[in-house]
Amino acid sequence: MSYDAHFKVWRGDADGGSLVDYTVTVNEGEVVLDIIHRLQATEAADLAVRWNCKAGKCGSCSAEINGRPRLMCMTRMSLLDPAEPVVVTPMRAFPVVRDLVTDVSFNYAKAREVPSFVPPAGVGPGEYRMQQEDVGRSQEFRKCIECFLCQNTCHVVRDHEENKPVFAGPRFLMRVAELDMHPLDGAAEAGIDRKRGAQEDHGLGYCNITKCCTEVCPEHIKITDNALIPLKERAVDRKYDPLVWLGSKIRRRV
Amino acid sequence: MSRTAREAWDVVVVGAGGAGLRAAIEARERGMRCAVICKSLFGKAHTVMAEGGIAASMGNVNEGDNWQVHFRDTMRGGKFLNHWRMAELHAREAPDRVWELETWGAVFDRTRDGKISQRNFGGHEYPRLAHVGDRTGLELIRTLQQKIVSLQQEDHRETGDYESRLKVFQEYTVTRLLKAGADGDSAAGERIAGVFGYARESGRFFAIEAPSVVLATGGIGKSFKVTSNSWEYTGDGHALALLAGASLINMEFVQFHPTGMVWPPSVKGILVTESVRGDGGVLRNSDGRRFMFDYVPDVFKEKYAESEAEGDRWYQDPDNNRRPPELLPRDEVARAINSEVKAGRGSPHGGVFLDVSTRLPAEDIKRKLPSMHHQFKELADVDITAEPMEVGPTCHYVMGGVDVDPDTAAAVGVPGLFAAGEVAGGMHGSNRLGGNSLSDLLVFGRRAGLYAAEHAASFPGAGRPVVSEADLEAAEAEALRPFGAEGGDPAVSEELAENPYALHQELQQAMNDLVGIIRKGPEMEEALRRLTELRARSRRAGVEGHRQFNPGWHLALDLRNMLLVSECVARAALERTESRGGHTRDDHPAMDRRWRRLNLVCRLNGDSTEPGADPLLGRVRLERREMPPIRDDLLALFDKEELVKYLTDEELTS
């Protein structure tokens, strides 16, 4: 059940590059990453690509396949039309290093700007008590494998380099939401206002809830509905009605 | 004159998985400046793939649990070959290491009373594995990553620079440990002076000078064809340690996880978590029989259910029933699957059936095993809530590793070198229990960081070991060789250049076929012959292109490590004429109590006489070493009847 596929893979570096044509065998059950590996082993030993787990768990192998941001290890060849060429290009929102590898340092820089979890005062290790229903939301967001596909897709930065300094991107706005919804986070007591931070430091206002990030998330995290919109609502509450905010915070704690 | 850029730090940690990050946190918290080096991006190390959980006797689900029970289970799982002191420290300290993660923001699944939930796993007497669905490794690594970020934020507030005291060099590969003599002269090569390697992105070389280096590089599984391990697992740390004069122990013990995917071929080897069985999944052969009942070995007879009914009752009432044999330690289950397939009772693609679909409601399966559900659906078109999976053994973990002091994680024989996590040996004996790796990473990662910091602090300023110019030049030449490989250049050699990918595939095939799950003397001798041949050919492994992010070049350099480590595995496996844990000999099927006291120690053969021998590729020499006797109070935790199965009569009477 093997066939020969026509691949067009972007080869090049920061100085430029182009799509290179390859004809390559595809076997039953294979994914795009298998084909890239076959190219490396046969005709393009120096083809640069990132990968680790080959099972959608590490978020290393992000690229664009026929223009759609995807994990190469989770894209079955059987989903693609064998008659059409398969075009594999690096993520567009980040500077190319070489071939399919991009410079994703933007994301690591943004991660550092989100204030960390603040352990609650007076609760020692081993004393944390949280109900499953109260941690579900944070856990959903913690499924994130940091593939940065959402960061690559969001139109606020995809073609707008100028927004990068002021916008953390969906992944890191979601991180703010995750911490904000953590039942024991002590940020407020420590004088950190996560909602205001989302607005003022991380550019939540730039997000106009188009849900493009949610659509590409390989972990199927409802980034927009469950993280960004609630964060916006809370930020608004916080802005106009501190009492509502305080009440909700207290309710959540009991 | 070398043009390699040098930097100076107090502690260098090679590896950013659970062990490396925990070590780095400790070293930084002890006031040392710490550099972390890793081959992948920060947060992508192998630890991210761990699924089932982290073992710690917190007793949240069954109050009967405590460190002594955990210690006992660990020793039984390792068939008493574990270094007892490591197993003791591990069992005692694991709960604190897990609780500490919560204070750094980890969000584990909860029990009804709001504590950390714990699940059953093979070989663990009580539900003991703290978990987050089946993505526990992701939670662990992300938590440690985020703790590192929080320390960097502290440093930023104080110094204006996030990386002033803790810096991650991501996508850097270390190819050599560097040493120096007491007087700063390298020739004597007494103590660690730093590391050398290349930046993957640019191909540029780097050297970091530091009095303490912690190896936390993980395992060796990429030397086998069917494996759950990623490209990172080329045994780098094992090889670096050997080349620096340290020794490796227990290298014959390689864990084949019983349940890897078998179909389609491109995913063969990818792990199916043991939680599937812990949560109720059962193994069947093509006759529909739960064959594990036929494979309970004598040493475990009293501990496992004799009937399906009893095994099934155990999930609800563990105090009055015994566990089902699907939850035997991994070596037992992997061998059983192998035998069933050999006997012609396998599944269509050469595995056996693992079924949860008839055991749990679909909703429970999706909630408890979300990533397995996803993985099978996306990669194999199998809906595990409706049909069984096909599974078979896959190379998963190496018990063997750097010979370390149990308390300090210091590598024996090389001052300044430490090792923790999968790259360290001893803790798991001949077989690791599921969940005991993640806890091992934290317990010994912390200890390695602590003692590496102490060691570094004993070298204030001047008097630090210095890296010599000559060593840097030698390391550079070694790393550049694939570009001017001997093959293809008629002036140097008649023979053609070798493709590193092809060499790697041949190595994997040889190890899989000849030193795999079931071993035979003559096959291992054949493996050693092939390794010698591959070693010679690997000198000619050549690459095209330039140094910038060039995977062909990277692989050509990794071959040295894989060949060295494979040789250790094959030599030690040939030497140990018994079957125990992750080492099964067809020609010596019984466990032999006399072998229990012996570790096989691998060292580099310094004075190789092979004509044209390449000193850089090295060769391995084996030594037998007696294990220290188990402390009395720890022995007293076991019944005499159990101990006689493992210890010799002299050991029992003395």
Ligand SMILES: Cc1cc2nc3c(=O)[nH]c(=O)nc-3n(C[C@H](O)[C@H](O)[C@H](O)COP(=O)(O)OP(=O)(O)OC[C@H]3O[C@@H](n4cnc5c(N)ncnc54)[C@H](O)[C@@H]3O)c2cc1C
């Ligand atoms: C699929 C899967 C599931 C598992 N599930 C579980 C589980 O549920 N419970 C459990 O306890 N265990 C589990 N294990 C085992 C466990 O995950 C590993 O043993 C453990 O994560 C190893 O951690 P580590 O810190 O030693 O190394 P790793 O996490 O592998 O990290 C190694 C680090 O070293 C770096 N490195 C390696 N070589 C070099 C070099 N030359 N230069 C620079 N850096 C280098 C790598 O880049 C990486 O950062 C599982 C393993 C697999 C494969």
Ligand code: SF4
């Ligand atoms: S929902 Fe917001 S964050 Fe997501 S893609 Fe749209 S604008 Fe970007």
Ligand code: SF4
């Ligand atoms: S939120 Fe989803 S798409 Fe974004 S980085 Fe995480 S896993 Fe990737």
Ligand code: FES
């Ligand atoms: S390789 Fe890990 S997500 Fe694709």
